[in-house]
Amino acid sequence: MSPSPLPSLGLIGLGAFGAFARPHLEKLFTVHGHDPARPGGATLAEAAGQPVVVLAVPVARLAEAARAIAPHLRPGALVVEVCSLKVRPLATLRALLPAHVEILGTHPLFGPQSGREGIAGLRLVLCPGTGARGRLAGRMLRRLGLEVVVMTPEAHDRQMAWVQGLTHLLGRVVAGLEMPPLPHTTSSFDQLMRATAMVSQDSEALFRTITEDNPFVEEVKAQLRERMAAVLGAPPAALAA
Incomplete structure (x- = not known):
C-alpha cells in the first residue's frame, strides 16, 4: 500500500x-x-x-x-x-x-x-x-x-519587548562601536560578540518592527536610558537626544 x-x-x-x-x-x-x-x-x-x-x-x-x-x-x-x-x-x-x-x-x-x-x-x-x-x-x-x-498575543508582545527589543537595541549599539583589532579576548566578550553577530544578520525592517512597532518596547527604552545614564554619569536627556 x-x-x-x-x-x-x-x-x-x-x-x-x-x-x-x-x-x-x-x-x-x-x-x-x-x-x-x-x-x-x-x-x-x-x-x-x-x-x-x-x-x-x-x-x-x-x-x-x-x-x-x-x-x-x-x-x-x-x-x-x-x-x-x-x-x-x-x-x-x-x-x-x-x-x-x-x-x-x-x-x-x-x-x-x-x-x-x-x-x-x-x-x-x-x-x-x-x-x-x-x-x-x-x-x-x-x-x-x-x-x-x-x-495570548498581548502576553507575547510584552515578553518580546524585553527578549527581542533589548537584545536588538544592545546589539545595534555594540555593532556600531568602532573597535580596534582585539586579538586577545575573554569568554564573556566572545559571547557578547556572538550575540551581537546573530542579531546583526537581521534585516533593517525586522529591527524596526521589533524596536518601534511593539508599543511595550517604550518601557524597555526608558529603563535602558536611565541605567545607561547612571552607568555613564550622563543625564538621561542627553542619551535620548
Whole structure:
C-alpha cells in the first residue's frame, strides 16, 4: 500500500525566513511556494487556495499580503502568520480576511541563524484562535521537534519587548562601536560578540518592527536610558537626544 499523500500548504513569501522554513514544512506538507520576487513557483491563487496558508512576510507587508490572498482563500482554511509581533498582525488579519477562515498566530523564536543546525528543541509561540485547525497545527509543529508554548498575543508582545527589543537595541549599539583589532579576548566578550553577530544578520525592517512597532518596547527604552545614564554619569536627556 502506497503512503498517504501529504496535506497541502501554501507558503506566501520565500525570503530569508520563508526559504529557511520551507524544507522543514516539507516534512509535513506538500508546499506550494509563492513569491513575486522569485518567479517559477506557484501562482498566488494556487498557494492561497490551499487548506493551510502561511504568510512569511514582514509586518510592514502583512496587510498587502492579506488583501492579495483574501479572494482566493477557501472556506475553513487556516491562515498562519509568523511575525515577531502578535497583537497588531492578528488584528490586521481579522480585519482583512474573510470570516470563513481560521487565523493562527505563531512566532518561531529562532531564525536562519539560530536554526541553521536544526530546529529540534527550539521554541515556537502559538497564539491560537478557537478553531480545531489551530489546535491540530500545534500538534503537527511538535512533530518537528519544536517546543510549542501557548500564549495570548498581548502576553507575547510584552515578553518580546524585553527578549527581542533589548537584545536588538544592545546589539545595534555594540555593532556600531568602532573597535580596534582585539586579538586577545575573554569568554564573556566572545559571547557578547556572538550575540551581537546573530542579531546583526537581521534585516533593517525586522529591527524596526521589533524596536518601534511593539508599543511595550517604550518601557524597555526608558529603563535602558536611565541605567545607561547612571552607568555613564550622563543625564538621561542627553542619551535620548
